[in-house]
Amino acid sequence: MVTAPWEGELPSALAAEFSDQIPAFLSYLGQNFLVAKPASVIPILQSLKDNHGFDYLVDITAVHWPKRDEQFDIIYVLYSFRRNERIRIKVLLKDGEQIATATTVHITADWLEREVYDMFGIEFDGHPNMRRILLPDEWSTFPLRKENGILNMDQKWVQENLGIESGQ
Amino acid sequence: MAGTFLDSTELVLNMGPQHPSTHGVLRVIVKLDGERVLGTESVIGYLHRGVEKIAENRTYTMFAPYVDRMDYVAAISNGLGYCLAVEKLLNAEATPRAQAVRVILTELNRIASHLLWLGTHALDIGAITPLFYCMREREYALNIFEKYCGARLTTHAFRIGGLQYETYEGFEKDTNDFCDMMLPKIDEYEELLTGNRIWRERMIGVGILNTEDCKAYGVTGPMLRAAGCAWDIRKALPYSGYEKYEFDIPTGQNGDTYDRYMVRMQEMRQSVRIVRQAVADIPAGPIMAKVPKVLKPPVGEAYVSIEAPKGELGYYIVSDGSTQPYRCRVRPPSFVNLQSLDKMARGSLVADLVAIIGTIDIVLGEVDR
Numbered sequence: 001m002v003t004a005p006w007e008g009e010l011p012s013a014l015a016a017e018f019s020d021q022i023p024a025f026l027s028y029l030g031q032n033f034l035v036a037k038p039a040s041v042i043p044i045l046q047s048l049k050d051n052h053g054f055d056y057l058v059d060i061t062a063v064h065w066p067k068r069d070e071q072f073d074i075i076y077v078l079y080s081f082r083r084n085e086r087i088r089i090k091v092l093l094k095d096g097e098q099i100a101t102a103t104t105v106h107i108t109a110d111w112l113e114r115e116v117y118d119m120f121g122i123e124f125d126g127h128p129n130m131r132r133i134l135l136p137d138e139w140s141t142f143p144l145r146k147e148n149g150i151l152n153m154d155q156k157w158v159q160e161n162l163g164i165e166s167g168q
Numbered sequence: 169m170a171g172t173f174l175d176s177t178e179l180v181l182n183m184g185p186q187h188p189s190t191h192g193v194l195r196v197i198v199k200l201d202g203e204r205v206l207g208t209e210s211v212i213g214y215l216h217r218g219v220e221k222i223a224e225n226r227t228y229t230m231f232a233p234y235v236d237r238m239d240y241v242a243a244i245s246n247g248l249g250y251c252l253a254v255e256k257l258l259n260a261e262a263t264p265r266a267q268a269v270r271v272i273l274t275e276l277n278r279i280a281s282h283l284l285w286l287g288t289h290a291l292d293i294g295a296i297t298p299l300f301y302c303m304r305e306r307e308y309a310l311n312i313f314e315k316y317c318g319a320r321l322t323t324h325a326f327r328i329g330g331l332q333y334e335t336y337e338g339f340e341k342d343t344n345d346f347c348d349m350m351l352p353k354i355d356e357y358e359e360l361l362t363g364n365r366i367w368r369e370r371m372i373g374v375g376i377l378n379t380e381d382c383k384a385y386g387v388t389g390p391m392l393r394a395a396g397c398a399w400d401i402r403k404a405l406p407y408s409g410y411e412k413y414e415f416d417i418p419t420g421q422n423g424d425t426y427d428r429y430m431v432r433m434q435e436m437r438q439s440v441r442i443v444r445q446a447v448a449d450i451p452a453g454p455i456m457a458k459v460p461k462v463l464k465p466p467v468g469e470a471y472v473s474i475e476a477p478k479g480e481l482g483y484y485i486v487s488d489g490s491t492q493p494y495r496c497r498v499r500p501p502s503f504v505n506l507q508s509l510d511k512m513a514r515g516s517l518v519a520d521l522v523a524i525i526g527t528i529d530i531v532l533g534e535v536d537r
Contacts, residue, residue: 001468028468029256055383058473059499063486075484077471077499081383081397084404088471108386111507119220134213134536143221144495150218150225 006032010052010087017047033088038099041091045076045105053082057106060113062120066146071095072122076102093122101127119144136161178206181518185214189292189522192532196509196525203517208510212503215536223496228254228328228463231493236322238498239534241284244277244313245476247326252407253472253483254328257465260458264451266330267409271446272343273316273325274408275439279350280309281477282432286357289429289526293370298357305353312342329459335450343447347440354436362430371426375512375524378423385508389479389501391528394431395423401475408474413442425527432529464491478502478529498537502530 006025014022014034021040026033036044048054058077065071070092079086093099101124102109113124114133121142123130132139140154155167184195193214199206219238223231235250236243248270255261262270287302310320315336317325326332361367377387379395392399398417402410418434420427465487473482479501486495505528512524 002466029259029470031470057386058480059471059482059484059497061484061497061499063495075497077482077484081399086405086471106386107384108504108507111503115503132213134216136213143218144224150221153218 001028003028006034013052014044014047018044031086031088033090035090035092038091038093038097041074041076041089042100042102042105044089045078045102048078048087049105053080054078054087056081057102057108057112058086060102060109060116062116062122062144064120064144064146068092069094072120074099074116074122098123098125100125103127118142121145177201183521185211190525190532191288191530194506194525194530194532194535196521198513198518198521200518203519205513205516205518205521208513208521210506210509212506212532213536215532217537219537220496220498223493225492227491228465228493231496232326232328233322233324235498236324237533238500238537239281239476239478239481239502239531240321241531242277242281242477243322244273244325245281245474245481247324248274248408249472249474249476249481249483251326251328252474253470253485254463254465255457255459256470256472257468257485257487258328258459258463259466260329262330262408263454263457264409265453266326266455266457268446268450269331269335269455270326270408271410271413272443272450273313273323275443275446276309276312276343276346278439278477279436280306282436283309285432285477285526285529286429289523289529290361290367292522292526293367295361295364295367298360301353301357301360305350308346308349312339312346315339315342327456328463330454330456334455340447340450343443347444347447350440351437354433358433362433368426370520370523371429371527372424373422374425374516374520375527376422376424377508377512381508381511382423385511386504387479387508389475389477389505389529390428390431390435391423391479391505391508393417394420394427396421401473401480405473407472410442413445415442425523428527462491464489473499476501478531478534479505500534500537502528502532502534503537506530506535 003026006027011025021037022034024035056079058079061075063073072093074091076089118132141148158164158167179200181198184190185193195211197209235246239246283302283306287299290298313323314320379397382392382395398419400417415438418431420431467489469486471484473480482499484497485493488494513521
């Protein structure tokens with residue numbers, strides 16, 4: 001990805017506040033995002049909400065990169081009504097590493113984080129209800145991980161619960 | 169005094185997944201004290217098809233029809249959002265003619281979606297007649313889609329880079345006729361409902377969600393506007409040439425079910441206004457931009473969102489430079505809006521719960537994906 005640096009008043013203010021916790025401010029196709037360390041993502045969300053007007057958490061999602069040391073990207077999409085600006089936060093996370101829940105800052109993170117857990121198996125520390133949301137509770141795989149092929153889901157569950165012999 | 173058997177006790181009740189007013193397979197576990205709702209828990213996922221996983225196994229072009237099956241009531245909006253997101257990654261833009269036609273069809277679809285909402289919502293509350301009227305008018309919009317692309321519901325009307333089809337002979341006339349027909353019909357619905365005492369009693373003060381709560385829950389679309397926040401992505405971050413058209417953002421004050429109804433009625437009128445302007449001035453020219461036959465967006469990622477009839481519909485697509493998306497995340501408005509159900513329903517009556525589920529305007533195909 002050929003990114004450009006993201007410069008301006010907001011990145012400077014955040015750089016001053018969080019220094020080495022935000023290794024990069026980047027821009028791609030005119031969309032700005034910052035890369036944050038897992039430990040500081042909640043303070044950053046809080047500061048963006050309280051001091052910079054980013055009061056609407058649009059989405060939380062993840063991307064799996066199995067060959068990388070930090071296997072997951074966690075993406076937070078934020079929007080500010082006051083500034084009419086949308087930014088993203090990207091957090092690089094190792095497999096099995098926990099990340100704090102954003103529900104303490106934005107209530108909407110509840111279901112969004114549950115979906116990330118459901119699809120990727122990433123657990124959010126302190127989440128009030130860290131359960132699967134779309135798939136059945138007894139489901140065994142995390143479907144959006146790259147090692148799970150599209151025909152290679154929980155065949156045992158399908159056979160037992162739906163009575164479909166092929167498991168597809 | 170010792171309690172008697174007349175003392176109310178908490179009761180846990182299961183509503184759905186098969187229940188006429190849940191608009192699909194939504195299961196709501198309700199905790200009741202008499203008629204009073206103490207809390208709800210939504211159980212979703214019955215329609216989960218793993219659309220995001222499918223996307224990773226299809227080429228960009230092949231995946232386009234799948235997005236229609238998420239919010240199947242507003243398939244054209246879904247398609248527009250997806251096309252815009254891939255176009256963003258390709259750094260391409262649809263031609264002016266394609267953009268105008270896209271706006272027309274998307275707005276017609278917004279009217280169709282709101283009509284279906286109005287009909288079913290009225291039915292939930294106990295007014296049966298509006299459903300027939302709404303279905304009748306929606307038919308005209310679907311006829312235009314059918315004449316344009318052959319499909320009525322899951323239309324797959326757009327292609328990445330523009331349109332698949334040139335508009336048909338008489339497209340402008342049909343659309344204008346629809347607009348002429350629609351405005352008096354909206355007045356007619358309002359005559360039936362707006363001042364209707366039963367309708368008002370069932371809706372005013374029910375399911376209140378103020379602006380602060382909307383923002384905290386990430387609730388967008390008519391629900392946010394009914395709470396008084398004049399925010400519409402078509403105005404805030406215009407796409408597909410919406411900046412060229414004049415229209416207002418209708419808002420409410422109280423953020424209750426009644427205000428949401430009023431906002432959606434106004435939105436239909438505004439959509440008619442947009443369609444008229446767009447039809448009057450469809451630029452000539454090609455309908456497809458120059459995009460390669462085999463789409464291979466450069467390595468990168470983009471988040472693009474549009475104002476779907478239900479709220480902010482976003483696509484976050486990651487490209488690894490191959491012909492298939494590396495990751496395609498859909499940010500569905502229904503899913504996020506549904507989360508606020510518990511907040512709205514607490515303390516209300518169980519009969520109001522039905523009104524509140526209806527007022528969110530969910531489509532379970534989109535909630536579960």
